[in-house]
Amino acid sequence: MRPRTLTDYIGQTHLVGEGGVIRRMIDLGSVSSFILWGPPGVGKTTLARIIANTTESTFHTLSAVTSGVKEVREVIERCKAEGASVFSKGRPILFIDEIHRFNKAQQDSLLGAVESGLVTLIGATTENPSFEVIRPLLSRAQVYTLRPLDAPELDRLLHHAIDNDEILRNRNVRVESTDALFRFSGGDARKLLNILDLLEQSTPALQPMVISDAVVTEALQENPAAYDKNGEMHYDIISAFIKSIRGSDPDAAVYWLARMIAGGEDPVFIARRLAILAGEDIGLANPNALLLANATFDIIHKIGMPEGRIPLAECAIYLANSPKSNSAYLAIDKALDLVERTGDLPVPLHLRNAPTKLMKTMGYGADYKYAHDYPGNFVRQQFLPDGVKDTRLWQACPNPSEDKMESLRHQRWQR
Numbered sequence: 215m216r217p218r219t220l221t222d223y224i225g226q227t228h229l230v231g232e233g234g235v236i237r238r239m240i241d242l243g244s245v246s247s248f249i250l251w252g253p254p255g256v257g258k259t260t261l262a263r264i265i266a267n268t269t270e271s272t273f274h275t276l277s278a279v280t281s282g283v284k285e286v287r288e289v290i291e292r293c294k295a296e297g298a299s300v301f302s303k304g305r306p307i308l309f310i311d312e313i314h315r316f317n318k319a320q321q322d323s324l325l326g327a328v329e330s331g332l333v334t335l336i337g338a339t340t341e342n343p344s345f346e347v348i349r350p351l352l353s354r355a356q357v358y359t360l361r362p363l364d365a366p367e368l369d370r371l372l373h374h375a376i377d378n379d380e381i382l383r384n385r386n387v388r389v390e391s392t393d394a395l396f397r398f399s400g401g402d403a404r405k406l407l408n409i410l411d412l413l414e415q416s417t418p419a420l421q422p423m424v425i426s427d428a429v430v431t432e433a434l435q436e437n438p439a440a441y442d443k444n445g446e447m448h449y450d451i452i453s454a455f456i457k458s459i460r461g462s463d464p465d466a467a468v469y470w471l472a473r474m475i476a477g478g479e480d481p482v483f484i485a486r487r488l489a490i491l492a493g494e495d496i497g498l499a500n501p502n503a504l505l506l507a508n509a510t511f512d513i514i515h516k517i518g519m520p521e522g523r524i525p526l527a528e529c530a531i532y533l534a535n536s537p538k539s540n541s542a543y544l545a546i547d548k549a550l551d552l553v554e555r556t557g558d559l560p561v562p563l564h565l566r567n568a569p570t571k572l573m574k575t576m577g578y579g580a581d582y583k584y585a586h587d588y589p590g591n592f593v594r595q596q597f598l599p600d601g602v603k604d605t606r607l608w609q610a611c612p613n614p615s616e617d618k619m620e621s622l623r624h625q626r627w628q629r
Contacts, residue, residue: 216263217264225403230261245265247356248337248357249347250360253449276310277310278313281320283319286324294332307334309337312340313343372395381414388422390426392425413430462535467534475519475526481519488510488533491533497540498616499615513525539613544609549607563576564596565579567579583595
């Protein structure tokens, strides 16, 4: 059921619909490197293959799970040999699935080929590229976000499968209701097709295959893993896990943790999400939370599973019971927004280093006040650029730890 043309491709109209940026690339026959970021089952690999077929480019694929620098270099060498081929209109396309799993050295090995235009890189990732892809590679490839399929798109996929799948079109399929089917699919085309496959296999050959809320719910309760294949990220469960900890419910946190462990979730993924949560949702209210989360991340690498379930549970319970604050999260986002709006404001002269005589004569470092030379190791002076010198970026949240920090700040800067 994998689409082979844009006509059959369902979803992502903001990218491949009329006027969409990827649609324009395909129509012009000139495809630049980019990374597709989105949840599983929304068409990342399919879109890459359609682009290769439509532009008549040779298509090479690597999985970051099984490939290393050696495999990357071998593919690049093959692309060099194909670069002048009369049988290929476009540049060779190198598709890397789960590119977020490549380490820095592996990503570095791609830079030269992408920079020179030897290959068109198309990466696919379920993780935020800003955190998982090195900056030099991000600067050479646009990032396009793919969205989960909505109900009309899932409905179109359902009827396309009924009409075109070799098995389903020879069955008496009755669609009575689709709310449960679409809810369990969660915007994932692969999940929807897996559920249809399960319903078809569990329906006797001579009976009508009924698709209804009751039938789908019963089938999936009896086969809880049927729509969530091993190795895919369980976005619905990790979301419930994170929100339970954020909401200070340790019982729910341990329950969702157990669901992920029983489902074969990667423990490193869980530990990494705990570390992110410790910084984002607990933060300065309890700075020790980040230390414990980091220790958990480290120990998971050292001991693995099944023993790793114990420190994971300890960390989850501790984070759930910790006081919460998102002040650091809000502060950095506010600062990034300020930087985007104001650009590269000059560093005040008194804060600049002056390693040369010329710099000293230009005023670099002049009038800088060394804090340790003053009572309490503090002296008032300007640290922000002139254009934003009075801006407040960090606002304390009401908790004992930050109340103390705010009190100290007030005492220092208001005296």
